[in-house]
Amino acid sequence: MSPRGHRRNGVVRSYTATGGRAAPSRTSLDEATLLIADPKLPLAGLQAQAYRVMDLCLPGVLSVSEVAHHLRLPGAVTKVVVSGLVDSGHLVARAPFTPTADQHDEDFLRRVLHGLQQL
Amino acid sequence: MDSNSSDRRYVPDRARSVKVLVLGPFAVGKTTFVGTVSEIRPMRTEERMTRAGELVDDLGGLRGKVTTTVAMDFGRVTLADDIVLYLFGAPGQPRFHRMVRSLMEGALGGLVLVDTRRIAESFDAIDLLESAGLPYTVAVNHFDGAPRYDDAALRDALTMADDRPLVWLDARTRASAKQGLISLVTDILSRPRPEPAR
Ligand SMILES: Nc1nc2c(ncn2[C@@H]2O[C@H](COP(=O)(O)OP(=O)(O)O)[C@@H](O)[C@H]2O)c(=O)[nH]1
Ligand SMILES: [Mg+2]
Numbered sequence: 001m002s003p004r005g006h007r008r009n010g011v012v013r014s015y016t017a018t019g020g021r022a023a024p025s026r027t028s029l030d031e032a033t034l035l036i037a038d039p040k041l042p043l044a045g046l047q048a049q050a051y052r053v054m055d056l057c058l059p060g061v062l063s064v065s066e067v068a069h070h071l072r073l074p075g076a077v078t079k080v081v082v083s084g085l086v087d088s089g090h091l092v093a094r095a096p097f098t099p100t101a102d103q104h105d106e107d108f109l110r111r112v113l114h115g116l117q118q119l
Numbered sequence: 120m121d122s123n124s125s126d127r128r129y130v131p132d133r134a135r136s137v138k139v140l141v142l143g144p145f146a147v148g149k150t151t152f153v154g155t156v157s158e159i160r161p162m163r164t165e166e167r168m169t170r171a172g173e174l175v176d177d178l179g180g181l182r183g184k185v186t187t188t189v190a191m192d193f194g195r196v197t198l199a200d201d202i203v204l205y206l207f208g209a210p211g212q213p214r215f216h217r218m219v220r221s222l223m224e225g226a227l228g229g230l231v232l233v234d235t236r237r238i239a240e241s242f243d244a245i246d247l248l249e250s251a252g253l254p255y256t257v258a259v260n261h262f263d264g265a266p267r268y269d270d271a272a273l274r275d276a277l278t279m280a281d282d283r284p285l286v287w288l289d290a291r292t293r294a295s296a297k298q299g300l301i302s303l304v305t306d307i308l309s310r311p312r313p314e315p316a317r
Binding site: 030031032033034036053059060061062063065066068069070071074075076077078079094095096097098099106108109110111113114115116117118119 | 128130131132134135137138145158162163164165166167174175176193195196197198199202203204205207220222224225226250281288293297300301304305307308
């Protein structure tokens with residue numbers, strides 16, 4: 001059984017925060033997804049909330065939840081704005097780690113464990 | 120921690136995130152746990168929900184339908200120069216189940232906090248994690264004056280499977296709180312891995 005695959009059930013969509021796009025392709029945005037801004041894309045023409053997100057993300061990497069916190073936006077609204085920026089290429093989304101059978105993943109988990117032990 | 124050192128706001132460029140949920144009833148110590156482990160001042164986001172438990176992702180149009188605002192605490196701790204752990208403390212009330220289920224997606228696992236004075240109030244969190252098939256550890260957050268049962272009695276009261284880890288901790292100190300996370304990750308490492316996708 002996979003916990004994935006029914007993401008974003010129960011989200012009420014509307015046009016208001018999305019700037020009128022009917023169906024943004026926010027496929028795998030997670031609260032813990034890290035956002036990496038592309039400094040080469042122009043900010044001109046971005047809506048106010050999208051501009052604020054870029055302003056926050058250009059200096060460094062942050063998670064979706066931190067963006068919501070710093071900009072005092074509800075989490076679900078933040079996901080909509082961020083998804084638009086991922087679609088336009090302004091942001092690259094790096095999803096949180098979930099383990100597979102891959103040896104690399106086991107090594108990663110061992111490093112997670114080691115990091116916790118060092119705390 | 121201090122707000123003018125703006126570089127501390129950001130995580131390392133190469134970082135991969137890991138998400139762990141901290142669940143349990145009201146006042147069991149979720150916010151305390153997140154704050155103890157977090158390297159930065161704990162943060163919060165809020166969600167607005169309709170009566171039907173749907174998240175509202177709209178800044179304007181649905182105001183009349185919104186009945187609840189729910190705050191979610193989260194914290195962050197850097198575990199390596201390319202690993203950042205995010206902890207999310209999720210509210211326990213049934214009306215937030217839908218939100219918690221969506222929070223469980225993409226999570227490595229969950230920590231269920233238990234207060235021995237009201238063990239049954241943690242059933243709900245365990246059920247949610249089990250139905251999502253997510254690994255979890257049960258952590259008794261020991262409060263002064265609360266009963267100390269032995270592990271077997273506690274497992275029995277929680278109807279916990281024998282293979283689920285159970286730890287005792289104090290959410291107020293990092294050295295103790297981290298044992299819950301160590302237990303969770305140790306358990307995940309000991310499990311048979313799912314087959315890689317082809
Ligand atoms: N004695 C004791 N008190 C605790 C512990 N953890 C939390 N508390 C206290 O219990 C209360 C509720 O904790 P909180 O973290 O807000 O619970 P939450 O509702 O689950 O987020 C606060 O007053 C905490 O200071 C603990 O391990 N031992
Ligand atoms: Mg709390």
